[in-house]
Amino acid sequence: xxxxxxxxxxxxxxxxxxxxxxxxxxxxxxxxxxxxxxxxxxxxxxxxxxxxxxxxxxxxxxxxxxxxxxxxxxxxxxxxxxxxxxxxxxxxxxxxxxxxxxxxxxxxxxxxxxxxxxxxxxxxxxxxxxxxxxxxxxxxxxxxxxxxxxxxxxxxxxxxxxxxxxxxxxxxxxxxxxxxxxxxxxxxxxxxxxxxxxxxxxxxxxxxxxxxxxxxxxxxxxxxxxxxxxxxxxxxxxxxxxxxxxxxxxxxxxxxxxxxxxxxxxxxxxxxxxxxxxxxxxxxxxxxxxxxxxxxxxx
Numbered sequence: 001x002x003x004x005x006x007x008x009x010x011x012x013x014x015x016x017x018x019x020x021x022x023x024x025x026x027x028x029x030x031x032x033x034x035x036x037x038x039x040x041x042x043x044x045x046x047x048x049x050x051x052x053x054x055x056x057x058x059x060x061x062x063x064x065x066x067x068x069x070x071x072x073x074x075x076x077x078x079x080x081x082x083x084x085x086x087x088x089x090x091x092x093x094x095x096x097x098x099x100x101x102x103x104x105x106x107x108x109x110x111x112x113x114x115x116x117x118x119x120x121x122x123x124x125x126x127x128x129x130x131x132x133x134x135x136x137x138x139x140x141x142x143x144x145x146x147x148x149x150x151x152x153x154x155x156x157x158x159x160x161x162x163x164x165x166x167x168x169x170x171x172x173x174x175x176x177x178x179x180x181x182x183x184x185x186x187x188x189x190x191x192x193x194x195x196x197x198x199x200x201x202x203x204x205x206x207x208x209x210x211x212x213x214x215x216x217x218x219x220x221x222x223x224x225x226x227x228x229x230x231x232x233x234x235x236x237x238x239x240x241x242x243x244x245x246x247x248x249x250x251x252x253x254x255x256x257x258x259x260x261x262x263x264x265x266x267x268x269x270x271x272x273x274x275x276x277x278x279x280x281x282x283x284x285x286x287x288x289x290x291x292x293x294x295x296x297x298x299x
Contacts, residue, residue: 088146096163097137105133105141105155112141114152121156128157136163138220160221166192170213175200183209183224185217192217194224201226204287231284234291237299240277250281250296257281257293266297273298 099106104113120128133139138161142154168187175181175196184193194217202209207229209215214230238253249258250273265273273279278299283291 088144091143091145093141093143095138097133097135097139100130100133100135102130105130105139107139107141112143112152112155113150114155118152119154121154123157123159133157134162134164136165138162163218163220163225166194166217166219168192168215168217170209170211170215173209173211175209183215183217183227185215194219194222196224200224203228204231233294234283234285235280236283236291237280238278240273240275240279243273243275250293252279252281255281255283255291257283257291257296258286259293259296263293264295266295268298270298 093107093110093112095108095110097105097107098109103115104111106112114130118130120130120133122128122132125132133155138158140156140158141152144151144153166185166187168185170183171186171191172182172184172193175183177200178198180198181196181200182193183196184191203226209227209229214232216228216230217224218226218228236252236255236257238255240250240252242249242251244250248260249256251257267273270277273296280297280299281293282295283293286292
């Protein structure tokens with residue numbers, strides 16, 4: 001009992017003390033309010049027992065793709081794998097035609113191929129073809145090289161520079177050396193007149209052109225460059241007095257006449273030409289003064 005009494009007294013004393021103390025503390029709290037203390041500390045991030053694995057290494061063989069282009073970037077012109085072929089090469093050849101075949105013409109010394117693709121232009125000739133191209137025409141040929149192929153695209157004839165030959169009988173001729181002149185010839189029912197410059201070539205050398213001569217006029221355009229006088233045939237009739245097969249001559253009367261592979265012998269059934277036969281020989285005088293028979297006929 002005594003113990004319980006002492007305990008009750010102690011409790012009563014403690015209560016009295018607390019009652020007097022609490023109002024003072026409450027007043028202090030109202031004047032200086034403080035943030036209540038947190039009994040527990042802010043939890044810290046827990047440590048990871050295992051280490052974070054390193055980022056995977058980039059493959060050296062594979063390049064990192066570039067970022068995609070935005071719509072504002074100007075597109076690049078794609079590269080062309082095939083090279084652009086070079087432009088066609090054109091070559092111009094000018095000069096006189098010296099030869100012609102079914103598929104080529106020779107201009108001076110240059111052989112130029114022609115084909116169905118080649119266009120021919122001749123003043124005054126409509127739809128001209130290779131057949132209209134003549135020797136000594138002056139032409140301008142256009143040769144094209146393209147893709148490794150070479151062909152002639154065009155051949156144009158220049159009349160004023162072309163050289164041509166005309167055969168006829170002289171109707172008029174006047175010429176003064178160094179001054180010039182003209183020559184007119186009748187051929188195929190018409191007369192052509194050609195101018196002559198200060199330097200005219202006449203063949204045979206030393207011959208004189210006369211009216212009535214049969215001549216060939218070689219001219220460029222209407223300009224005569226050369227006049228070739230055709231030799232007049234001589235008719236020799238007589239008895240064959242000698243035959244020289246080694247020297248290829250026959251003697252008719254007193255005239256020694258040459259013959260060759262082109263000489264025509266008309267023997268009228270005779271086995272061969274013989275001494276004592278009477279013949280008529282058509283001959284032309286050569287540059288060396290000798291006579292050459294073109295025809296020998298037995299009388």
